[in-house]
Amino acid sequence: MSDPTVVLGQIEHETNTFSSLPTGIDQFADASLHYGDTIPPEFRGSNTAIGGFLRVADEKNWNVVPTVAADATPGGIVTADALSSLLDEVLTGIEKSEPDAVLLALHGAMVSEDHPDGDGYILERVREAAGDIPVMASLDLHANISERMVEHADGLFGYDTYPHVDIGDTGETAARAMAATLSGDLDPQVVVERAPLLPPLPPLQTDIEPMESLLQQAAASEAKFRPDVSVFGGFAYADVEEAGFSVVGVSDTHVAEETRATCKALAESAYERRHEFDHDYTSVGDAVEAAANWDADTEGGPLLLADLADNPGGGSAEDGTFILESLLDAGIEDAALALIVDPDAVAAAVEAGVGNTVAVDLGGHIEDNGDPLAVEGRVRLISDGSYRNYGPMSRGLRVNLGRTAVLEIDGIDVIVGSHRQQPYDPEAFRRMGITPERQRVLVLKSTVHYRAAFEPMAGAIREVAAPGLCHPDLTQFDYEHVSRPLYPLDEDG
Template sequence: MKILIARLNHETNTFSPVPTPLEAFSPAFGEAALRANKGMRTAMAAFIDLAEGMGATLVTPVSATANPSGPVHAKAYDELTRRIVEAAPGCDAILLDLHGAMVAEHTDDGEGDLLARVRAAAPGVPIGVALDLHGNITEQMVQSADVMVGFKTYPHIDMYETGEHAGRLLLQMLRGEAHFRVCWHRLPLMSHTLRSTTLEGPMRDAVEAARGLERSGLPAVSVFGGFSLADIEAPCVSVVATCRAEDAAATQDAVDGLARQIWQRRTEYVYRSDPLEDSLRRAQDMAQGATRPVLLLDHGDNCMSGGTCDTMDVLQAALERGLTGIAMGPLCDPEAVARLIAAGEGAEVDVDLGNKVPLDRIGLHKKPLRLHGTVRAVSDGSYTVTGPIYTGQRCHMGHTVLFDTGSAQIVVSEQTHEPWDLGVFHCVGLDPTRFRFLLLKSRMYCRPVFTPLSEGLVECDSPGVTTSDYARFPFKRVRRPVYPLDPA
């Protein structure tokens, strides 16, 4: 028995200026791809465990994942997908750990095109796919897969469990115990990422309804929030179910019913941002008498949605309001890092920080913020995640500097980086729990670690390529009408 197992993940923000060449994926091939996932909490790791458990021969052509950014370079997409497609012939089953929202320079449907090519290369071979909750599902994806399962958590903590679910169903097909197909319903609804959390609200209820359908006997039901920061035909919410072929009609009815429930609550999937000044005023009020820091979440520049991680709007507004006791990090500015390292620890310098990556696709051009301060520490920007997301993973921000302006201590890094963990501060000797405010460029992934240590959080919507203000994005290719761009 020979099973193809591969991982290719990218969430594409078509408005992002951050490039996505091959090296952005840090790809691993062959045995290195297996080693990169073995024992980890990825869907591919679950595939590996299942295949090894049945004594199968594993074919692992590639494991490649890149932070969300602009469209994948054509050469990178072609190289990574070629390795998967060429490995398919001769395999008895295919398990793919994909994202579901990949756009390349020459295709708007990165996963759909890949799956169609894999299907053509290995006709009749069962294909199972694990996807991110923010996948933009297409007809081509659905038609090319026998099993499709998506994450049920955001923040995402069930990647391994999703892979185990998809793999377990595909192995049932391989053993001749079932024949599956995929049913789906896509809604004309572009949800906001901040309204796709499964911790509360409409997405939590929709996912619980999907679990209820699974408890009633359906093999797999997934609700996909979509990733709306992509100017493609339908960056929209979908309901997808894997069912036995003989149950397709009844399953489609159930999928349609859940989609109707979601549509009835469509206004709850839209995030209404407060003006930045109002958010900061609320944070100041929250900090009065507090013994723990207040989180300022700059979700308009979130690198895990394609942000540049270098906009300065929230920090500048906070300083202008007189906020003090701020710890911020990480801010990506390799030019400033080089300047500060050259000055050396203990040096007092004036430096232009941030706002250096042009935001041409949304028509914004900003100037760096000139600040005076002291270089407090220099490090290699490495730390180990303590969990619960990517527990045990070693992270690297590149050369990293702690810059102290008096009112704010700023962690400045060479690379864009999500604040997964306290390690983004600890790596430069800073204890973030001792500050009044923590300014993090994050939407959701910081919350499992930082929220329990805080007085509370305030969401700050700044003008960047991950803002929740759809009016800033020149959508041209999205199929209309679609809510909330158009009236329901």
């Protein structure tokens, strides 16, 4: 028997439907876009889903057909042209290679111009092209699971951690399930159960309750209902019908109904504990007051202010100025901020040159999350904005901030980039000449992912709820398409 031929592909996007920024092919290229034979050397050994696929593929001697690996920073709706172009790469690979299986890395919360359920559409088209061979996909913990996705997949496998430090492990889990299917040891079936629950991002952190114990229960059930039970918190900033909390099981067909019962019990438990997803957050004023009184030496590290709502990892603009303006007004020094996206400010800094002073109207140009700040800053550094993650999340993944400048503004080092990227890895600072653990105050435009690498170095963390498109108070958003009732939009879902 010849070695199986397996098509690999990645088309990932988490779509914030409240964003005004469309996601086209250029946005994928700005973040991560690779084709064909360039994919294995770029991802092999990395903590990514493709990296996990390749670990198993190498072990099993699969004939791998890499097609496309595309991942854009979360943002607004994906254009029809972008989705069509990326999907055509996968479909062409299937047509040409006549594979034995297809493994995909998807997000699960993509919305495109023509398809509100973008991931369901991808799986349906792949199923049409592939026919009766196994099709499986890794998914983000924030996936909004649709019936269409379940119908057209033989396996859906979600990350078990937030911050997502197990992306590569999830890819490996999906690939091992595929190997068991190809060998005849698994006849897979996917089941899903839902809860009328739509949590914001911060309480979905998986080492706090209620997610911690829900995931422990899911992991315990996997010993009986192999290979996988995934708890999906959903993505609250996608206003689509399937948005919300779900539990997905992948098991052998003969125990599918028992697996479904386990998934239903977990979904019901999550809803019963819905008020545990309600958190308190720090105001900008209280955060600045804490920063003014912070002694990093005494407290064991910098005070970290997480700008929850202007998190590009959830689709916000990353050019909000509320926290920076308040810190400047309060005279806070020995601080560093990552990052504000403003290509025009970067261009002005490049023209001024390193060591010189430049006047710019910084940030506040895109969404309603602060006005542009008229500031003067010394240009400390100019960079191409490229680095690889070194921390536990997506280790080895290349990150591209575009042309980048560091402006020292009244004692605050502000990283100003050209591309929207979540700065969840300390290399975002270190590659820009800033040692994060030596700062008195750090400001990060990130909701939870930063915790994987920054929490060990922080003396304390404040979750700051400034305005932005990832604000944890979901009642601020005008939902039109989600299924109602749904907590916390409605008291009784």
